[in-house]
Amino acid sequence: MRLSRDFFYTLREDVRDEDSASGNLLTRAGMIRRVAAGVYMMLPLGLRAMEKIEAIIREEMVRAGSVELRMPALIPEDVYIASGRREAFGASMFALRDRGGRPFVLGPTHEELFAVAARQAIHSYKDLPLSLFQFQTKYRDEPRPRFGLIRVREFVMKDAYSFDLDLEGLGRSYQAMFDAYKRAFDRMEIDYAIVTADTGAMGGLLSEEFQALCPIGEDILVMNEETGYAANLEVAACPRPEPSSEEHRAPRKVPTPGQKTIEDVTRFFGETAERFVKTLIYLADGRPAAFLVRGDHEISEVKAMKLAGCHELEMAPPEVVEEVTRAPVGFAGPIGLEIPVYADYSIMAMANMITGGNEADMHIVDVNLEDFSVTASGDIRQIHEGETTPESGGPVHFRRGIEIGNTFKLGEKYSMAMDLFYTDSDNQRRPVVMGSYGIGPGRCLAAIVEQNHADGRIFWPRAVAPxxxxxxxxxxxxxxxxxxxxxxxxxxxxxxxxxxxxxxxxxxxxxxxxxxxxxxxxxxxxxxxxxxxxxxxxxxxxxxxxxxxxxxxxxxxxxxxxx
RNA sequence: CGAGGUGUAGCGCAGUUGGCUAGCGCGCCUGCUUUGGGAGCAGGAUGUCGGGGGUUCGAGUCCCUUCACCUCGACCA
Missing domain, CATH: 3.40.50.800 (Anticodon-binding domain)
Structure with missing residues (x-):
């Protein structure tokens, strides 16, 4: 490019409303420009950096035996209704109608369409395995876009999908993609960690995330470098405490006027938070349920959803809390609740707990497990830094990461929903076993800048320097x-x-x-x-x-x- | 969705208890001078003060309303 005649400009000062170093530097360097919240122009230099990143990814996809094609971004809504994800994505899907009033959406991800496409080519076990990929723009109406290119509403994704006979084949396809991802991120010189993660709305058997290590990352990674343990906080397993050997006392009510929060009551009773029980009232798929965690713990909603077997979990509004506890917010307790009660493992090990009284200005001390009923117990809390789990082999510490890639073993979920079957050698009809694999080139770009800048300048890794x-x-x-x-x-x-x-x-x-x-x-x-x-x-x-x-x-x- | 905040020139910002023709720095244009790390001097252009409505003799400033954007939370592959 010849600057005297090119589309090129730089800004001398940081731009207001760009809250990240990468967002600011890329904007100041004239590489990107914001159009609306979470929507960006890619200017010539930024586009060139993106193309270099995409070229690396493309090469590694092809090397892994995947075949490139391209799906539309504009998709009839019923494709997502068929898989049940129209509801799962809800308001985060951009929805529109054509002139005839037919509902369309802008695709937030493409598992369904790839399953539809594969249906044309896959009939026999002889047609498998198959691996397809694309670079395509995704649309997600994020509630809160932020950090420049890191959380946006329109972005390019490289998504790949594998189709196999069985789980063994999926294992091989998955490994090939996994290795390709490592090569791609290594070539971009990104400092990343691979963590196990939640399968979430994607569904499926296994999910791993490639996380660029970076202080502004939105995901918390639970790690132990010595043993190589790495998991997303959402799923990192917590240690299960030994049951208390304390002798159980009989529960009794204690008036606690105005003491609503754990902080309030620990001060009031002069006890540490570990003796208290937090009773959190949620709506699980719309129905009230109580979740119990120890006073010093925080609930993991991902884990809680698994234990409760629900798809949606939200804090119950005050009216609901008051109705089910018959008390103002702040005094909920497990005794006498007529809704499902899910308890964290740590609760199951406690004795003589202090809980809310389900009565205004009242707590109950010396509560024990025999005093209330538990629908199910499990690991539903977030691990703390410094704790050790059997899996981690040593104390864990936290890092923050930007999710630049993920890999899913989907299994049969989408094949079943989208009617993707093959005939095996015994003439049996069987569902195709799928995997899906995503990389966000824009997030890679942002992560590279986050990891490689100083004194208002960008230091590009060799392979992606525009x-x-x-x-x-x-x-x-x-x-x-x-x-x-x-x-x-x-x-x-x-x-x-x-x-x-x-x-x-x-x-x-x-x-x-x-x-x-x-x-x-x-x-x-x-x-x-x-x-x-x-x-x-x-x-x-x-x-x-x-x-x-x-x-x-x-x-x-x-x-x-x-x- | 809840709470808070911000919208004034391309960018960053100021603008008093309502009061003259709305300002500053950078950038931009012209000229001169300069020319190895964001030069200097002189002159100049650029504004629906986010939009709409209202109060007032008079509104960037006060009131109502609306939109956009940001922060924290909620939410979210």
Missing amino acids: IEVAIVVVSTKNETQVAVAEGLYESFQQAGYDVLLDDRDERAGIKFNDMDLIGAWLRVTVGRGVAEGKVELKLASSDEVEEVAIADAPARVAELLGR
Whole structure:
């Protein structure tokens, strides 16, 4: 690109309303621009970085034996009704109607359509295995877009889908994708962790996430480096405590005027939070249910949904709480509740607990398991940093991550829903076993910038740098400089580099700063040195400036670029 | 969806108890001077003050309403 004639600009100051370093730097570098909340323009330089990321992913997909195609983004609504996900996605789906009033949606993910597509090609066990992928724009009406490209409402996703005879075949297909993902992220030089995760609305048997390690990440990762344990906080298993050996006392009521929160009552009773029970009233698929966790614990809604076997879980509104507990919010307890009661394992190990009294300004002390009924117990809380689980083999600590990729073993869920079957060698009709695999190139881009920036400049990993060589003409009024720069520009273009010629009529300082901001990998400065037949080479990653003869420049540049 | 906040020039911002022709910095344009890390001087252009309605002699400023955006929470593959 030739800057004097290209679509190129930079901003000197941070932009208001961009809350992340990557959002700000990419905006300031003129690579992206926000149009609406969670909707961005991809400007030439940003597009080039995206294309490099996509090219890496595409290469690894093809190497893993996957075949590229492209689905529409505009999809008849009934495709998602068939799988039951129209309801599951709910308001986060962009929905519209055509002129005839027929309902369409903008696809948030494409499992259904791929199953429909596969139905045409898969009839026999001889047609399997099969792996397909696409790069396609996804639409999700996120309640709260944020962090630049990290949480957006329109974004490109590379999604791949595998189709196999059985679980064994799925295992092989899954592994091939898993390895391809590792190669792709390694090539982008992203610092990432692989964690086990919730299968959530996707459904299925196994989910793993590739998480770019980064302080602004929205996911909390539970890790132990020594044993390699890594799980998303949503699913990280908690240790199960030994039952208390305390002798059970008889429950008695204690007036606690105005003491509503755990903080209030711990102060009031002078006891630690571990002696208290939090009774949380939720609506599980619309029906009230109580969830019990220890006072010092936080509920994991993902785990709670699994225990309760529901698809939707939301905190009950105050009216419902008051109705089921017959008390104001803040005094709920398990005794006498006429709704399902789900207890965390830690509750099952407690004795002489302090709970709400289901009565205004009243708590009950010395409550024991025999004093109330539990519908089911399980692990429904979030693990704390420093705890050890059997799986982790040692104390865990937390990191934050940006989910840049995920892999799902889906099993038969979508095959059954979308009628995707094959005939096996015994002439039996069997559902195809599916897997699905996603990568967000835009999140990769944002994560790379988050992990590689300093002093208001971007330091690109070699493989994704949108500009490999930037030629800076110090003075565009100096004909010799211009001629030399033009010659090098021509030569680098012929060599196939991603090259930029800064021939703008600006002061040198402005050009140097802009090249730093956009993160040109190698800078060739054509300035006063041309009088002696020399130009300067400087890598973004180094402060050293190297003078070379003009004639030697192409060879030296090729060497530095590793070409 | 709940709570809080912000909308004034391309970008970042100021604008007093309502009061003259709405300002500042950067950017932009012209000229001169300069030319190796965001130059200097002089001159200049650019505004539906988010939109609509109202109060008032007079509204960027007060009131009502609406939209957009941001933060925290809720929610969410």
